[in-house]
Structures are given as C-alpha cells and as structure tokens.
Amino acid sequence: MRSIDGAVLDLKRLDLLATGDSIIHRLDARAKVITTLFFIVMVVSYKRYALAELTPFLFFPVITLALSNLPISYILKKIAAILPLALFVGLFNPLFDRETQVLLGPVAISGGWISLISIMGRSALTVGSAFILIATTGFIAVCHALNRLGMPRVFTIQLLFLYRYIFVLTEEATRTTRARELRACGKKGLGFSSFGPLIGHLLIRTWARAERIHMAMVVRGFSGEFHSRQINRFGHKEYLYVIGWSLVFIILRTEDITRIVGAAFTGIFS
C-alpha cells in the first residue's frame, strides 16, 4: 500500500507546485487547458510509425517547463514512472510487426520496434504536458477551466469530488492495511479469508470519512460550487499563448519540419 500512498502524496505535491508563481502559473487556466488539449490531440493523431516527426513537439513541454520554475528532475521522474506502462502497451508490437521500415546502414529496423518507441514517445509527451498543466495550474482550477469551456457542471463536480476522495480512500486504505499487517506478526498476511471483511470495512470507513468531510464543507457554506483563487482574465497574453502554440502545432503537424530541415542541410552540403 505504501506505493499507492506515495502516488497520492505525489498528486498532492503536483497541486502544491501549482501554488507557485511564474509567467505560466499566472496565465488563465483556460488558455493552458485549451493549448494542452490541442497539443495532446495533435501528438496522438500521428500514424503509428511516426517518430522523427514527433521530436519537434518536444518544444512545447520543454519551453513551458523552462518558463514555469518547476523542479525539472521531479517532472522527468514522474514521466519516467509512467513509461513502463507504455512499454507494456506496445510490448508485442516488435513480435507481430516484423516488416522492415528503416535501414540504418546494415541494421534493419522493423515496424514493430518503431511503433513501440513511437508509443512511448507519445505517452511521454502527452502525459508530460498533462503533468505540467496540473503542476502550473492546480487540479481544481483545471476543472473550473473545463467547466467554463463547456463541460457540464455535473461532471465538474464529480471530478472534483473524485479527486478529493481519492485522498480519503488511500489514507483509509493505508491505515487499514497497516493495522492488518501489524497483526499478521510478520507472516505474509492472514490469507485471503481476511480480505473480504477488510475491503468491506475499508469501504464503510471511507464512506463515513467522506461524509464527515462533506459535512465540513457544507458547514462552511459549500453549495456545490468550488471556487479557485486563480484570477480569471482571458487577456492578450492568453490569446497570444493559445494562438501562438496552436499555430506552431498545426505547422508541425502539416509540414514535415524534420524533412525540410534535413533537406536544407543536405542542400547546403551538396
């Protein structure tokens, strides 16, 4: 359970980073949400063998990271943590897809390997940009932005509560399993028979706790509306940010920049 607990604490850490201050932090959440969503759509829309075409897209996360004062190693670690998952998704591609796609001198690289690497690259890009979005904006503000961009309110509230109760659930889970492990006296657990009651107990406790938290929110005037203290102004800077990046993404997507640059180089040298 420690790993779940750690992961959730990390979510909290992301949220905490969002209270920082930088050019990116100060942008209206909507601008960041639109841009990031657009970025993700663009990256995902590439065909399975896309690899070189993806590299220029690194600009977006790298530049926002540089402008946002976030601890870079931390974000990199977060991204690295999800890569095994992507690896798992694309694991069998090299086995099934053996057709040669690229010849690097004498080495023939099959389509399977390329698509595997492409999947991992795209995962790193999309998840990385999503992390950066939350770490510069905060989960609650992202939800608000989605709401103001047209996501139904019911979903927003659900999302916010889900987020809130993930913490509750894991805290309760950590406590319950700790108690269970201690009583197991170092043995490898008490067997499966104690799991059923354990889960039932956990659900009841989580429910009770969630109710108490809801109570604490209600008595402080909560009426289904989460307020975030982010300033909401969609000004010149926001327009510039959204339009600027969108143009970059569209150009990258439609023109094959790497090939053009490559051609320019070979043109110079020949």
Add this chain to the structure above:
Amino acid sequence: MSHHIVEVKNLKHVYADGTIALKDLSFTIHHGESVAIIGANGAGKSTLLLHLNGYLAPTVGEVRIGGFPLTPETLPEIRRTVGMVFQDPDDQLFMPTVYEDVAFGPCNLGLPEEEVRQRVGEALEKVGAGHLAQKPPYHLSGGEKKRVAIATVLSMSPDILVMDEPTNGLDPFSRRQLIGLLKDFHHTRIFTSHDLDMVIELCERTIVLHQGEVKADGPTVAIFNNAQLLAECRLEKPLSMQGCPICGRS
C-alpha cells in the same frame, strides 16, 4: 442578528437506523456565554452540535439561532454565524494549502478577492499560524492542524463558535496554547469535551448530557462538586478539583 442566542426546544433526533440519539433536549445559550456540553461516549454531544448549524434536522422540536428558525432561507446566514470546528482536523482541512483551506469559507460567501485575502491573513494571525499559509495541511503537527482548523471558521467571522472536543489528541503544550487562544475569544462559545480541566478554565456554565437527555445544566463548579451526578453520568471530577494523590491535600 445582534443577539447570538442559541435556543434548543424539545429537540429529538432519531438516526436513520433507528438509534435515538437525542430524546428531549431544551436549553438556551445567551450572547457571549461560554458553555461546555459534557457526557460519556455516545451521550449525543456530537449529534447535538450538528443541529446547531443545520447539518442535521430535528426529528421533533426546534433549533433557533439569533431568533431565527433553521429554514432553507436562513441556512446560509446561520452557517456563517455558527462556526463549527470538528473533532478531527483531518476532516476539516481538505484543500492543497492552508491558505486555500482558510479561504474556502470566505470564497463560498462570495467575497471579493481582496477581502478574502485580508480575512485569511487575520484569521491565521489570530491563531498564530501566519507562517503556515503556504504549507499543505497534511504536513502539520496535531496542534497546528487544530489551530488552522479554527482559522478556517474564524475567517467567516462567526458570532458563535462551536467546537467538538477541541483538546482531544493534543500534547500538553499544544493543549495549553489552545486553551489560551480560546480564552481570548469573545464569541458565544459552545464546547463538548472530556477534558474537564479545560472546561473549568473556559466555561462558566456546563450542560450534562446522559443518554440523549439533559441531566444537569448550571454553573460548572457546582456541577463538578456533585459527585453523585457525575457518577451517574459516567464522569469524574476533574483532576484540578481532586485532592493531591500523593499528599492528599486539595
């Protein structure tokens, strides 16, 4: 609402599972009073408190705050008037930072940004937690959490402060600190507690609950001197009123 009177009339509460938590409670608490509600575990103290700002609705009877009954129209104002601090601060602190947690109430009141900031600053200053503003609540010590939890309701400038077992789980130093803080408040104050020594220091009046009923209601000292009453309600004279266990002198 100039007079922050809390009136409870013939209050009865039955939980959904059939538990009769409160039988027939009546009392009035006046402006500026500091009142303790004591009683054994399960006596109904927490249930009673949850009626004071309308989280629970009476099965029978009525609760009035400042002369107003609890209705959907008066509820928002009553929730602002009655600041409620829960027993477990972990339930009360749920935002990513202390600042945002203390700002949660004022934001719900729809106050402008500038005023929210001012209120948060004042509330945190008041409980001596100004330096914690940017910290995440889950990293605080027990005493700090408690003080921040108090700040989260102070920021709504309540007239009545209601606290469920405020000193529960605090170390002696944090407990002292908290008692000192609560002494300074001039709100109408209602506490539940098992910490009877704290009750002596903070409350001139005590209401004793026993199995959902008011068993006694009067000056704290008189109640604590009534040994028979205390025994009947599964309570014990506070240590500070008992003789010294070593030399026997009081």
